[in-house]
Amino acid sequence: MHKSFTAKGANPAAIHLFTVSGFESLKDDPFPGARALAKGQGFTGKAGQVVVQAGTDGQLSHVLAGLGDGRDALGVAAISAKLPEGDYSIASDGGLDFAKIAAGWADGAYRFDRYLSEKAKPPRLVIPVGEESDAVSREADAVAHLRDLVNTPASDMGPEALQGEVAALAKLHGAKLTATVGDDLLKANYPLVHAVGSAATFAPRFLELEWGDPSHPKLALVGKGVTFDSGGLNIKGGDGMRIMKKDMGGSAHVIALSELIMGSGLKVHLKLYVPAVENAIAGNAFRPGDILASRKGLTVEIDNTDAEGRLILADALARACEGEPDLLIDFATLTGAARVALGQDLAPIYTDDDALAADVLAGSKASGDPVWRMPLWDPYLSDLKSPIADLVNSGGRQAGSITAALFLKQFVTAKSWAHFDVWAWRKGKYGRPEGGAPTGFRAVWAMLAARYSA
Secondary structure (H helix, E strand, C coil): CCCCEECCCCCCEEEEEECHHHHHCCCCCCCCCHHHHHHHHCCCCCCCCEEEEECCCCCEEEEEEECCCCCCCCCCHHHHCCCCCCEEEEEECCCCCHHHHHHHHHHHHCCCCCCCCCCCCCCEEECCCCHHHHHHHHHHHHHHHHHHHHHCCCCCCCHHHHHHHHHHHHHHHCCEEEEEECCHHHHCCCHHHHHHHCCCCCCCEEEEEEECCCCCCEEEEEECEEEEECCCCCCCCHHHHCCHHHHHHHHHHHHHHHHHHHHHCCCCEEEEEEEEEEECCCCCCCCCCCEEECCCCCEEECCCCCCCHHHHHHHHHHHHHHCCCCEEEEEECCCHHHHHHHCCCCEEEECCCHHHHHHHHHHHHHHCCCEEEECCCHHHHHHHCCCCCCEECCCCCCCHHHHHHHHHHCCCCCCCEEEEECCCEECCECCECCEECCCCHHHHHHHHHHHHCC
């Protein structure tokens, strides 16, 4: 069971969740003295408000907690983030369903304490034993793993360490892992992965995991695994480079999705593809103006070495399509343009498959994880034309997220494909810890679970 959950709490404090309107219409005290306590401390049900009552033994006995208008599916995160160590139970749900309460609780209770001498002691939510509880616990574990991967600095999460994470996952679930490393990438025809990662101390690599019954629908997941992005010779400024340990966030998303898929036994034949590199600077770094070959055979003129993610994804998507998947999904921390357009929380989805888009948006609604469909506007492909190669790797500042998606599209032949341009990071707000965070993850998981559950 996830560490912020427990099946049987020791004298758990009762949490009473309220929206503003729900508290305004309250007629009876949910526990003795509740409204007087609320009035004395200004509790109105606003998002993140927490008022506690201690018993005669000094231990917490009741908690009033605010959900605001109740539309934030992870609203409970602002509550669990504020509560001290101990056990808690939900006495009134404020209109939220169990899965959203549990997901929000785990989100707010999360702490990255790998490098802290004093380890976190999260509050624990009492959840019932059963199939639904197992499902939310698996999801909470996968999300925590995703966040740990993104939060771990590049010194301990380079290409080799990322391979170790996938290897551990393969061993746990009886999957097959194939790793192609260093100059073997050229022999195996991954020229773009090799070019981007060759200047780093740890050799670039291409990871391919396979699991499941080959007679089941073919699902391919691809994740950008740039474990640190200096920008290459088009070096980033200090502020832009500061959190670039998160540039492997796309791979963290698909690794965590694979963890859920295998752990839940979805009826799919899964293939996971992770090109793992560090975009570093050395005498053998690829340069602006270079023309590089790709696995698919298209040539790419390098306009900007800081547009490296789409290069390694191009080889990975081409490889994934060779398996003729029924569904191909990629996650990548690809462009700052997506953040300018949609901010940190909204995950843009690019796809030409209307049915897939509808299913993902249905998963978004069910999970409360926001996703926004963006256009694959083919006329903008002209921004990626080169006079001396098939493509150029950067289309400029205008519509940068769209042109990046269009670049990837040139390497995709799968009948159904979706691309997510995510940030994989969260600024400190809602009481949730700043750092690595899932974006669009729950929406995609809800879609996959709905499609492929037994």
